[in-house]
Amino acid sequence: MRAMRFGRFGGPEVLEEADVPDPSAGPGETLVQVEAAGVNFGDIKQIAGEHTDGPYAPQGPLPRIPGMEVVGRTKAGQRVLGYVPQGGYAAKTVVADRHLVALPPGMGAGEALAVLVQGLTAWHLLRSVARIRPGESVVVHAAAGGTGSLLVQLAREFGAGRIIATASSDEKRAFALELGADAAIDGDAAGYRERVLDANHGHPVDIVLDAIGGPVLDAALDTLGYLGRLVTYGVSSRQTASAIAPSRLAVDSITAAGFWVIPLIVRNGAGGAELAELLDLTARHRLRPLVGAEYDLARARDAHEDLLGRRTKGKLILRP
Structure with a gap:
């Protein structure tokens, strides 16, 4: 064969x-x-x-x-x-x-x-790890990709209040809006915080779902509000993020978590x-x-x- x-x-x-x-x-x-x-x-x-x-x-x-x-x-x-x-x-x-x-x-x-694999990843990112609640704001990185495009749609299905998509081109950002995102922005690390806060009407966000890593993940931490959750599930940039200081998480009551779907599939089928x-x-x-x-x-x-x-x-x- x-x-x-x-x-x-x-x-x-x-x-x-x-x-x-x-x-x-x-x-x-x-x-x-x-x-x-x-x-x-x-x-x-x-x-x-x-x-x-x-x-x-x-x-x-x-x-x-x-x-x-x-x-x-x-x-x-x-x-x-x-x-x-x-x-x-x-x-x-x-x-x-x-x-x-x-x-x-x-x-x-x-x-x-x-x-x-991508659909189960998106489902568990929102439900099992980020534990989305109705009305919360969600930032989806690489929103035109396989997992990102499902995250945008499932976030809407699960009751997100505002969905902010990031993507690397005008075409991809337009597509994220078609999928149901409320705003779509450039996901580059430079100026990331300002773009995200502006897209969320000046307010910090509740959830960021990241598969890029590196400087983008570092920048995402600065956009989270009280009890915000950052979930990393990939490092497509192949760049290393800075170490996350426990004191920084504690002061703002931020959760930083990771997720990989394969062990869950192996365990549960x-x-x-x-x-x-x-x-x-x-x-x-x-x-x-x-x-x-x-x-x-x-x-x-x-x-x-x-x-x-x-x-x-x-x-x-x-x-x-």
Whole structure:
């Protein structure tokens, strides 16, 4: 079968197309004929060797096939969505039954893939970590991206009072406004505090959701009001933020938290009430997952380069 794999750690250039044997399903597993595979920053970290240790790291020797999420069909013909720790960038993959869910009729592959890793991330950022309350102000960084675009919509669904989106271009900011943001601003660190406060009518904000890190994360702390919450869930800038002084958090009663969805999926399984809610909202068109570019499986390098270069909007998918 066709697959994209890497035999050494590095950037997108280490991905190579290969013809590999079909995988075999064991007890509690299902073989899935892959219709489409999702592309995530986690895949980039995987091939870079950044997730080589710990209980959630991909297992086995190199070469490995990356990819964490797939849409496809079982041998019985059922169309499914599934999470895999690795192996998604292939024509076939094996999915643990606890990580497999049936798809609503007519749902697009890109829509379904968008609500798995990225959708569950957005749901838990707002509900489990930031614990959003009705009427609160929410700042969403990289709001035109896969997770950011879902955060804007879910924040509205969950009762946010004011949603401020940040994005790197006029086009992306306009798109964030279409999704339901009340304001959209440049997310650059320089002048960040002034732009956010101005967008919130001069008031500090309640919640900031950050996947950029570095100076942007530092600047975001200065925009939070009393009992404000800053949640970091990625470092797309690959820049280090300054250490957060406990005294600063205490004086303003600020919470700084982190979140990574993979351990939660591994512990609880992908199929659950949260994913069911996301699929239902999508099927009823109350949630509009943004499907970005589609690439042939052999162009996985291009997909990774585009994602790293911040040239994308929404969910990127590979077609084997």
